[in-house]
Amino acid sequence: MELKLTDLTKKFGDFTAVDHMNLTMTEGVYGLLGVNGAGKTTLMRMLCTLLLPTSGSITCDGKDIFKMDGEYRNLLGYLPQDFGFYPEFTVSDYLLYIAAIKGMRPAAARKRVRELLPKVGLDKAANKKMKKLSGGMKRRAGIAQAMLNDPKILILDEPTAGLDPNERIRFRNLISELSEERLVLLSTHIVSDIEYIANEIWLMKDGKLVQNGTVDEIINSMPESVWICTVEKKMADDMMKKHKISNLKSDAKGAELRIISAKKPLPNAQRVPASLEDVFLYYFGGKADEENVVV
């Protein structure tokens, strides 16, 4: 199976949210990284047939997904970024309902729900009303919902938002487990979410794809190097103005800086291997989330 985007563009009035994207996806995990407003959600909503492209096309094995209609949606599992539930439904009612609109037979649906609930850690909450779930539990119900029809194309828009660190790790494992024989596209601003599980990473900025490739390819694509050096605390501010700093650790002795720079920034600086986070910072500049810059 192959999903192909050709010159895919979406405009809202004069504003271009997705700008001539050309990509091809097959099986595997694709990590979509980008800052707020990069156009990730817009791209994903088009892939889920919820938004019509202004121009360009999306094809699935050569067929236009908007013409495939139910046949395409049958392959699809979607976890939206911002979504809601029916507050008075219990978790299992909710899942059974979604299973029904996904065209599953009641018996198959019940079996599938029983399988999925423990996977997303909701087995004890099966009979809880949706309105009584915590934010993270809701998101897990959302993931379960997307997985119901065993989709060949799984689209997850910031699936880890609101999950605690334990959950996030569990989720990562779940995704790598689920990713066999399917196409998973997941967006995030959190580099560590996809660093180890994505087969391919896309860096998206202002509606355009700035880089794509495996983690190593992306890291190697960065023309600058990463340096570590220790400076006096009062110098740290000055350095931050001059260079892109991907990390700062300070203690009594001084500040340890992680600097992205083409040239050696200071005589005592030591060159270290770059990480995906460094690359993220390099491409997205100071705009990166606090969380990513100073972990």
Next chain:
Amino acid sequence: MLWYEVKKVFSKTSNKAGLVILAVMLAVVSYFAVIQVGYVDEDGNTKTGIKAARTLRDVKNQWAGYITEEVLVEVLEQNAAINASDEYQSKDVTENNKAYAKKQGLSDIRDMINRAFCGFREYDYYRADSVTTEEVKEFYNRRTLNLKEWLNSEEAKDQYTDLEKQFLVERYEELETPLYYEYADGWSALLEYGPSISMLLVLVTGFFVSGIFSNEFQLKADSIFFSAKYGRDKAVAAKVGAGYFIITFLYWTVMLLYSAIVIGILGTDGAECAIQAGFGGWKSFYHITYFENYLLMMFGGYIGSLFILTCSMLVSAKTHSTVLSVAIPFILLFLPSFLSGFSVLSDILGILPDQLLQMNMVVKYFNLYQIGKSVVGAVPVVMVLYFVLSVAAVPVLYGIYKK
């Protein structure tokens, strides 16, 4: 799928409250309909309830049968005899009530005499007291004469075309006489309070169905819904189906319960009587029985509910606003009464959907419509018009929401 859509509606707390309101409403309206029928006992006290209704029925059914000249004369004679009694002549209200108690059996026929011998648009309760046994032979003719007189009056002269006037007179002349009379107070009470319950029912059902389409958006559940396999076909159809299922189920449950309670208590007698054989229906140009009038009320009300609530669902699907959608039934039901002051609108007002919820009244109105060369009353017009519109709206509703 349909089952979950229905469950979604009734799992909402506000809608659960709506069901309780419906139950209370049913009890209250049925109560008012039942106490509508009162029997005045020999001591002049008014009684209501099953026993009173049964007694009244027995008293009235002593007069059951065709209202022939002999019957009319007998009514006048008995009426005169009671009028001459001490109780009737007394200044004491209780004594007067005792006199009335004796008139109960013949009161319906006496009232028809009042109607027949007053002008078309007048009513004088004491008119029967001065009708002679000779005059009363004109009883049935007077009905048509009154109509003709009125149609030539200043008030009505320009209100109807010649064709329409002719239609009315012909209809009147078609009435089969003599009329058959029987106690039918159960049916008239049922018909009288029918509109109250069906209107309340439409308003409450409006709350149930208004969210079916718009809630997905308010709850932000629309993305998942529309990206699911059936999200743009079968699941939408299930929503449409759930809407009509809820409307149909609630309408027939509540209306049939209401009918069963009222008729169960007040009695089924009179179903086969013409509505003209009673106080309210004397002037109607629709020659139907009480039972037929009841069927009209039930099916008319159903078509009206379907139409009004379809409008509500259309607004819900189109605007994604529950509030706007809930407001639709209120507008459709109450706006016409605000506009009734404007006589220029009366032709239009006669065929607005709210009319379907008051079929008991519509059969008494003189709203006429000319289609080509033939004249029809409002009843067939509204029944056909809104049935067709409601059916035609189903694919539209489906199409709008799919987008």
